[in-house]
Amino acid sequence: MWGSRSRESKSVTCIACGTSLRREHAREYDKYGDRWDRDGKEFEYLCKACDRELCHQPRDELEGLLVEVAAGEHSQDEFLSWYSALVEERYGSLEEQ
Template sequence: MTCLACGEQVTRSAAREYDKHGDRWDREDKTFEHCCKACHRELCHLPRNELEELLVDLEAETANREAFLAAYLTEVERRYGTLEEES
């Protein structure tokens, strides 16, 4: 297996399943990516709600990293407001 976070090659027994939709228990018609144990421990295991869908949508619409990050910031502010508004 190849860790999706760091690229390290690990055996299946040394890897942890990662489901980008945040629901690894619903296994029907799914394929999983994998993380090494060290990277898996570093992941936030809190619910991601709309995050993965937003990232996938933006990735499909943007050509490079800078455009992706700008689009992400714009969409997050549109949906949830700015940090200043939360204070």
């Protein structure tokens, strides 16, 4: 019936700060921005404090851009260079806005 779900008592780790906490005290994070489509997904988690610090405005294509430029796999300088070039190519420069 409506009893507790087994996933509620498991421990998860906040991807932002590394804190280990019970699942029911965490917030789900879907890097593709669609947490409502749950089929076949494994979610990452944020503690409530880290979740509050995030911008909750629509991300549109942000996650796709980050995956495309392989964020986290290269130096910060390389990432910023590739990301800036890709954003300017797709959306134009800030000066044009």
